[in-house]
Amino acid sequence: MRTSIATVCLSGTLEEKLQAAATAGFDGVEIFEQDLIVSPNSPESIAALAAELGPSLDLYQPFRDFEGVDDEQFAANLARAEAKFQLMKRMGMTTILLCSNVATATIDDDEVVVDQLRRLGDLAEKYDVDVAYEALAWGRFVSEYARAWDLVKAADHPRIGTCLDSFHILSRGTDLSRIAEIPGEKIFFLQLADAPALSMDVLSWSRHHRVFPGEGAWDLTDFLTRVAETGYAGPVSLEVFNDSFRQADTRRTAVDGLRSLRWLEANVTAARTGSDPVRLDLQPLPHVSEPRGIDYVELSTDALGALTRQIHQLGFRFVGFHRTKPHVQLWRRGQARIVVTETTEPGVESAGPAVDSAESGDPSVEPASPAADFAESGTRLRGIGFAVDEADAAMERALLLSATEVPRDQAHDEEVLRGVFAPDGSEVFFANGTGEDPQWTDEFGNVPDDRQSAIDHINLAQPAHHYDEAVLFYTSLLALTALPSQDVPSPTGLVRSQVMSSVDGAVRMPLNVSPDHSTNALSRGAGSSGETYPEHVAIACDDIFTAATTAVARGLKFLAVPQNYYEDLAARFDIAPELLDRLREHNILYDRDDSGEFLHFYTSTIGSVFFEMVERRTGYHGFGAPNAPVRLAAQHRRNKES
């Protein structure tokens, strides 16, 4: 499948955009007109740069407000078109996007429009240009793809075809069945965008909130399948207007975009059941199923004593040091495993269950990698090991999806573990899940532990402008599902929380995007780092009161829960006074849904990590969201005190 991306998806100058698209591996680009206009480089030199870098120049866009006008206006519009055709010729470009008229159309008459399209086609013929006519969702008279196609069909001109854009079609909830009527060769271009399910005017939705396929709410697999089955053989191109993408690192956005197309292509390959010939040359990806569970979480720390003491207070048992890496140790509580890597020893830079530090400063790691700026100091969540059906296939898929491999060596007699960087800079490792203790734990010694305990969920803080990238990353690499997002109030702003989960709940990861404090500065142009939002590991247990009692005996400092909270709890729920007293005594929070109950407590924070202990009773599904503001407020107070 030929991949393409509109330059408007990316931040930076036109030259930076071309470079980013090429580096990510796109076959082509759409030139967004304004990017060219503001460039100091001539059309010829832009074309030469593209030729040198690789991507073809697939589409010049947009050409607006052309058809459905009176004769005088039409003459002016035709002159305007000719100027653009001449420009395209200088760049060797042969396809232009014509958007249905928004601003100047006065004549809603098929005959007039068809005639004007045909005359545009005659002009385009002189310049060897194909015109791809697209119905904008907010076009004055033409706003539906089927109407645009009817007009193109009636124009019956070899230089006039249609452009299908998933945003303009899916945003209107239009019936898709008429796509099958369009011969593939009359679809001159295909633009894809996904979008979150928002209830707002379609223009604002389109201009600010589009995302890459897999990052929104729409079924792009079905859409692309329908287009592929027309026999369309051209580029599959991304056109996304997104306020965050405009600000984000352009190289990362390009990688994110290509990942979305590779993932979509594989989905279409897998989903197709019909025997219609398809000319898109679709490539599959190695299949992954949802992870069976979380093998381990790895924390790196410069406060080894404080961290392991807290882990021990939570009932974890020390398993051992890694047999060849003395700075790495393993703790477990039933099936919950925490690898702790000490970073303060001289020369210790890299970590993992069996890691050699030799390559961690490898200059071959591309600068766009999320890991590039990842702080090494402090206590932080470094990585997660996922138990998957086939680790090799998962890794191969991850690399085909443009993930960056974590540089890592292991001794010849050690388990081979491979992993990639997630958008937040944490490491994702794939291990073959067997249902037994994983093989690599032998490298730490063997301590059986059949307690009913596991990692319940891992809460990850995400950098603001890479939120959508993170959703697609976990969806496409690990087959996780995005649950509806929620806003959680904190004393310093709303925290957007998005749970990525396996259907069976074996893997649950709330991704949290914190409010941006850096713009809280009072002075113009200044920035400040603001508060750090911590991440946490939640451990499931079968008796939270026993866990709490053990923790108290071992000296754990709980995150304090206000008395006001318990008074409100008593007002909200019909809850036995004895239970309420026990909750209060241990700083345990409580929630209830239709299925069951949720009891949980928090530890204080070390570095940027804290822990939660949870007990789920009779199938409670959530994460105690009503209690999150209590936690955030308590942590905010601690931050201010410290």
Added chain:
Amino acid sequence: MRTSIATVCLSGTLEEKLQAAATAGFDGVEIFEQDLIVSPNSPESIAALAAELGPSLDLYQPFRDFEGVDDEQFAANLARAEAKFQLMKRMGMTTILLCSNVATATIDDDEVVVDQLRRLGDLAEKYDVDVAYEALAWGRFVSEYARAWDLVKAADHPRIGTCLDSFHILSRGTDLSRIAEIPGEKIFFLQLADAPALSMDVLSWSRHHRVFPGEGAWDLTDFLTRVAETGYAGPVSLEVFNDSFRQADTRRTAVDGLRSLRWLEANVTAARTGSDPVRLDLQPLPHVSEPRGIDYVELSTDALGALTRQIHQLGFRFVGFHRTKPHVQLWRRGQARIVVTETTEPGVESAGPAVDSAESGDPSVEPASPAADFAESGTRLRGIGFAVDEADAAMERALLLSATEVPRDQAHDEEVLRGVFAPDGSEVFFANGTGEDPQWTDEFGNVPDDRQSAIDHINLAQPAHHYDEAVLFYTSLLALTALPSQDVPSPTGLVRSQVMSSVDGAVRMPLNVSPDHSTNALSRGAGSSGETYPEHVAIACDDIFTAATTAVARGLKFLAVPQNYYEDLAARFDIAPELLDRLREHNILYDRDDSGEFLHFYTSTIGSVFFEMVERRTGYHGFGAPNAPVRLAAQHRRNKES
């Protein structure tokens, strides 16, 4: 008028919110329940703190999902209400907000609801509590204020009244005439919010986009007038859910909120023509008309030579040094005046046309003042002098609207100029406009200059979370009007541009909020300052080619305009080739609207300031918005090169 504010409007802990409301001068607060629940302080100690600080506790809110339920649910709801009444008693609170049922209502029957409200009233009576029943715009069965009032009226219980909330009423576009039916004493509470005109689902609009009165699109003056004329005598309270306010400095938000109420109160006072008795005790403010124009703009600089050279290149004439402040000098071009203050001399900290530095480090300046963090270094736009009808009245009004005065002394024989800090930290000075050269210019010597030139507009960069505050500031202090906002694409994100203007165009100030680069960091929790977005002063002239020629002769470096821009210009407009050549030759940009033409060029940036020279032909009204991306891209390239 008694002023009040809901704690949910403000960021921080409950204690910080109370402090901020008290410091700003609010008479009371609404306690948002969650703020109390997450507080470690008891209800009694919160009440004691409020008593110590000043504000009364006017409303406990919200109480949700009470009425229209079956008997079993009703019993539980009544128990929940009793718990809250008990809590309120501990805090000495006597009014609770009851929102119409959203989640649990199953019975849409007036008789049932009226009976349930009445029984709630009986319970409330025991605790000396008044219940203010409010129709939420998305209530399950009750979503209109008139329906809520009908139910309250039918309940006919001394403890059951209604609450009017401008958001829930105006967001639905409901007819307001029935407000007049409600006796003032049955309106138990009044909540005000404004909102921008957005086309989106009302729940999202309400939860994220409310703003203070005067910062949105609604006519709150009319709304409050209607409520006042019912005889309502209670608090006028702000309830605003806003993502930015949740992140902003809580003290500044509180000041902004009080300003909105004082401004609204004065508007109602001025607008009232009826003779209906009003019990709100409305206070007027000194009247201001729109400014007659901009007297001067003041730039402070540590690069005096480079800055004054550029000013000279633009055709300004040196007027003189200030007679007692050798670090201050005046330049003029017709009616355009630029005061330049050098900041590099030792001991020079403060500036202005006749400024003494003695008080500029005054510790009495409250910490919430926008000036507190204002950088002193570099070249920046320090202040603007506005020519107003009555400077003393304008200053008095500004202070009554909680603006912070700029500390400043002058010699006994100098013009008294007083001013306040704007939200972006710049200084706003008020001078009596006479149509002649202002009095204070005598302090620099007198250089007549009758050239047709003036300050056309001043483009100010705004800190992101204080955008709405800035709109209200210029509206309420200077009677400027907010034009519709626009998004301008730059290589690093969308710039939101909001023009504040006088109706006659004598004062035009585009306020620009830059995309936030600080969250562009790849690592978690990190912040970076990113690019600085410059501000600029635009000078109107009557012949841009002569101005450009002079500038070239004096060695001005223009901001370079790409050739691609001129080629596009030729395609877009029917423009004479000779004119196009002249534009290209001088790096002049061009735009056209229905009224006329706009020709303009830009200088390079010094510090955070650059200049624009503009010629408006036959009544062009805009600011060359289509050309702004060209400028932003060119400046972005310069930034990257330097």
